[in-house]
Amino acid sequence: MPLIRLFLDICLFRKGPQDVPASMMLLRFALAAYFLVGVALTVLEAPWLEGIAQVLLEAAMLLAFVWVSLLAAGKTSRWLQTLISMLGTDALISGVAIPLEALLLVNPQASVVHLILLLLMLWHLGVVAHILRHALSQTLAVGLGLAIVYVAFSVQVLVMLFGAPTASG
Numbered sequence: 532m533p534l535i536r537l538f539l540d541i542c543l544f545r546k547g548p549q550d551v552p553a554s555m556m557l558l559r560f561a562l563a564a565y566f567l568v569g570v571a572l573t574v575l576e577a578p579w580l581e582g583i584a585q586v587l588l589e590a591a592m593l594l595a596f597v598w599v600s601l602l603a604a605g606k607t608s609r610w611l612q613t614l615i616s617m618l619g620t621d622a623l624i625s626g627v628a629i630p631l632e633a634l635l636l637v638n639p640q641a642s643v644v645h646l647i648l649l650l651l652m653l654w655h656l657g658v659v660a661h662i663l664r665h666a667l668s669q670t671l672a673v674g675l676g677l678a679i680v681y682v683a684f685s686v687q688v689l690v691m692l693f694g695a696p697t698a699s700g
Contacts, residue, residue: 628648
């Protein structure tokens with residue numbers, strides 16, 4: 532599917548948010564994928580309603596973060612493409628994490644799985660930095676700094692409200 536290929540190309544740093552069509556239909560698709568994958572991942576360790584609440588909160592924080600970042604840079608016209616990129620790549624990477632998290636439920640001591648999940652999280656951080664770099668017309672260092680701030684903030688909010696970070700993040 533061309534759309535999955537586009538998100539994969541962004542995850543592989545071959546393309547950026549500027550390559551994503553600015554389409555409300557595509558935003559709805561990416562948001563649905565983000566929500567479904569996020570809930571599937573979260574409910575591995577949390578009750579359904581809590582998982583849904585966590586994913587909705589994560590989505591709201593992501594939407595706000597992207598908007599505020601672009602607003603500060605004077606690039607709000609890029610919001611739709613940036614948001615679609617963030618949602619789509621997150622859904623793709625989190626989808627890879629689902630079977631790994633399920634394996635940990637069976638064997639919590641599987642150190643190889645822990646290592647792979649750590650690498651996935653670092654990769655995801657790099658992808659977010661890559662997207663932000665292009666969306667904000669900044670250096671990769673600025674994108675990475677913003678990505679780290681966003682992840683640290685969102686994890687703190689989730690810990691405060693739900694007691695532990697979700698598996699996705």
